[in-house]
Amino acid sequence: MLRDSVGAIELRDVRRLFRTTTGTLRRHAKEIVALDGLSLEVGEGELFGILGPNGAGKTTTIKVLTTLLIPTSGTASVLGLDVVRDAKEVRRKIGFVFGGERGLYYRLSGRDNLRYFAELYAVPPREIPPRVEELLELVGLRDRGDERVEGYSRGMKQRLHLARTLLHRPRVLFLDEPTIGLDPIGARELRRIVSQLHEGGATIVLTTHYLFEADELCDRIAVIDKGRVVALGTPDDLKANVSDLSVVELEVFGIDASTVERLRALEFVDSVVVEQRELRQVLRIQTRIAERAVAPLIAAVAAGQVGRVAVREATLEDAYVRLVGRVE
Amino acid sequence: MTAALRLARQSAWVNFQEVAVNGFLLFAVVWQPLFVGVTTMYMLRHRADFDPMYVVVGTALSGIWSTLLFAGSGAISHERWTGTLELLAASPASFFVVIGGKLAGTTIFSLGSLVLAFGIGTVLFGYPVKIAEPGWLAVSLLLAVVALWATGMFFAPLAILWRTVGRFLLVLEYPVFALSGFLFPVLLLPNWIVPITNLLPPYWAAVAMHGAASGDLDLSGLLRAWFFLLLTGGVLLVIASRLFVEVLTRARRAGTLALS
Structure with missing residues (x-):
């Protein structure tokens, strides 16, 4: 107020x-x-x-x-x-x-x-x-x-x-x-x-x-x-600021840094944040093309490594990531 | 009671509760004077001119001095370690009054050495308590405690402003003990040292307390000792008040109030 x-x-x-x-x-x-x-x-x-x-x-x-x-x-x-x-x-x-x-x-x-x-x-x-x-x-x-x-x-x-x-x-x-x-x-x-x-x-x-x-x-x-x-x-x-973005969350297993870099290089990807959760990693990928991004993203990661997939609207955290450009 | 006095009293009480369970200061107040008192009694008691009150007073002073030296030089850094320094510095209260109150709490705690010293003389060695001028001894004790507290207040900012000096302060315990004539007369030392001893509040504390306890000093001698006690203590306190301002100003410029 x-x-x-x-x-x-x-x-x-x-x-x-x-x-x-x-x-x-x-x-x-x-x-x-x-x-x-x-x-x-x-x-x-x-x-x-x-x-x-x-x-x-x-x-x-x-x-x-x-x-x-x-x-x-x-x-x-x-x-x-x-x-x-x-x-x-x-x-x-x-x-x-x-x-x-x-x-x-x-x-x-x-x-x-x-x-x-x-x-x-x-x-x-x-x-x-x-x-x-x-x-x-x-x-x-x-x-x-x-x-x-x-x-x-x-x-x-x-x-x-x-x-x-x-x-x-x-x-x-x-x-x-x-x-x-x-x-x-x-x-x-x-x-x-x-x-x-x-x-x-x-x-x-x-x-x-x-x-x-x-x-x-x-x-x-x-x-x-x-x-x-x-x-x-x-x-x-x-x-x-991020209303044009959606976030694709991919739960993956054992991907390496070069794969993350490959994802970042994709034309429709705005940013990629990696969160480590014990043996799994969660990739939060900001993109402007929402659901249409899912298939090419899975292909880029290699299907065998992907677990859960979700698409959601951008939050304040996503706005923050876009602004600051990195997460801790 | 004015707000500053009330704050000083509260600060003293807060610190008293903390130092009363502090192992290191308990050592300075109890074990160190116990060792000093007992060994000195054994060393001197067979001498013809032996005065047990001299040892009692000297032992008490050694405990008070050690406690205030250690507590004073660590007064501000202790607050930094506990994370309360920033809270004190960012409060509207006078930092000088807060630390002064806290050191007053430690000073009261250090008087345990006096009780212990009398215990060593009367209970452990069985000497009667013979104080020539009890009233004058009380005044001397009061002024000595104030001057030694002022010395502790001088050490507190000094140890923070110049850390190397702060480390050296800790080794001053015995030199000042010897130069002040707590247990052995300064007259045993070379003449050229006497002017240095005259600058030290602990020296005048020892002169006044020994003089009143033994009756060796008449009132004019005591008045002189009391005057110099207040003068040396007062000078240190005035310098300390400036250094306290400098500590906070420098810390706010350098960003060193917190540990991290």
Whole structure:
């Protein structure tokens, strides 16, 4: 639900370089471009997705916006506040969750972790106990709040992180791959909470590798690659980019790289993605000629190697593959 | 209570709970002073001028010093390892107050060495507790603890800004122990070393605590020691506050707040 077009977040030509060294005896400095003139605008109340392959600049973007990284050049602002100049004020108004289990005090209980983080965000002392209980209830940890975090499952830790980030009622939330590593039920629960927060009016920026998640949750999505925006729009807009395509899925056994290259070279084939599933491989072949492509594709693979065959419409994932040109 | 004080208190409590089960710091607070105290008692107790309180106070200081040296130099990197450094840095709270509070928790924990040192003297060796000036010793202890905490606060950003320096800090344990006269008078050392010892808060901590416990220092001598304790500790704290800002600025430029 896009509430209005007021810019809650703005990035203007943001570049971010990282310096690293290579070599053991002779060290050579090397510059890595993480963000290469990235420009974005997110409206207030919007749930905005950032997609991209590993190393595309998703996490760097989030870290710039959460004041953890200073851009090499360009400007970034949250709620009209510059993330470099007004960093302290920005921090009061935002919350963030980075994927993974770290970032909690394991020897403390979940409840004590929340109390401490509430102090860090200067939540008034009288408000802390009810707020902590309210959030433990929201993330389904009220009954386990007195247990030490070291005994929590990964999903519980992620939910505790989400509660942690909501303590001071932030106006903008940054969620960097919040469902990474969660089991399907845990991930669905987290998505439900994110949806609920969005309904409550929060501006949310979400990065994810799960395209169905972005499709389900986001109002708009930016696909970034090599530190630049390569596509921007609603999930339907992005899917419209591949409305001319169908996807033929071939389940195959033991095909080699040269066969995949042969498929890619076929005139009617737009792209081929190979997914390894134990002994089988699933080839996802984007094509403009739909069912008519099936017979020549099977012939190209060698009929004896083909198992299940299916033809379906292109999804957001297919749009993503077309945009980014590769999958991880 | 202001928000900063409340945050410092909470940070101290959070850290106290963590260090209380930290094997390495337990070693610094319990086992190391136990070894130091017992061996020194055996070495010195047959001397005619033997003062058991000197060993008790020196043993306590050695435990407090070791704990704050190790905890201080690892204070920020510990947060990085646990993945909480980014959360602290991206919160509106003062990083200096948070780490200061946490180190205060460790400092309180290190006072276990003092209790242990008295136990070694009274229970293990059966000496009576004879403190010449208990009130002055209490003041000296308080100021010593504050100055040693300030020293730990100085080490915390130093170890992050210059990693090589950080590694060398860990081997300062014994040199400072010896230069500060915890268990042996500094007068035994060459004269040229004395100006160096005067720059160290642990030295003034030892002067004040030994002086008050034995009654060897009159009030003017104690006031001088307290003044230098506060001065040396205060200077380190002011430098530390600048270094804390530098740590965060550099980390935000270099992108080194997280482990990955």
